[in-house]
Amino acid sequence: MMGGLTPAPARLPVTWSPRSEPLTALAVAGVGPVALALARRALAAEEKQLGAWSGVAGPGVLVLLGQTDSLPWVDGAVYLGKDAAAPSLLLPCALASDVAPALLERALVAHAASGTPLAVLPRPGLLIPLGAARPVARVTLASWLKTEEGSP
Template sequence: MEPRVQQPVAWNPRALPLPALAVAGVGPVALALARRALAVDDAALARWSGVAGPGVLVLLGDAESLPWVDGVLYLGRDPAAPSLLLPCTLAPDVAPALLDRALVARAEAGTPLAVLPRSGHLVPVGAARPVSRETLGAWLAKQEAA
């Protein structure tokens, strides 16, 4: 039997954008996103939950409350891929339901998964916690020091 070659998923403009449920940044964009989030008042900060890892930050919240910085990726949920948060303005070139099944099967952590196509990150966001100014500030300091 010949080994199977995995084909990368291509992403094309989405005909109708998904409503935003999250915003993500990778690398310098993640740092800028954290700085922007830390600049808001406590009431605004309390509207978000988030997850962070080395060089990546994902904030979840109402579309109108999510912060913007140049280069962020807004994520939403496609009804055909309920376990994934996909780019609001991009659609995969494969059926979203198949992508959902394939990525969930590969995931070592829980769902939902934020799919960040440009960087290749799959970020489990099921463990998102309310954003704490102290925790976010500590994460930012650690990332800036690295």
């Protein structure tokens, strides 16, 4: 359940504003303390629920993918969905960029070395490759959490 993180291209000036029509959530992402809270919330889930999610994790970041109704709620988490105009990206459900989604997709996919799909986290400006997402295993998630909690 590990994946590499890619900083968003700094030369791509994108402004994000509230989306008029939210996207349907297909994933939830947390960075820093929110990632730890998300992991704790996921570990509290029943085995059947935990097994219904797939995920990727890296230093200070956790992304869980699953059915909209099954995704855990954590204060500060970013819920991600697909815009039909940019199917290779998972974008914030509540935010829209001032760049046309297809153009944003083209620029971000060209920048990312690890393929698609990509989760886009405007703040703190991360692209998270999701192609390596695996079913969430309690032991793996608990190990990741323990490592992250021990990190400075």
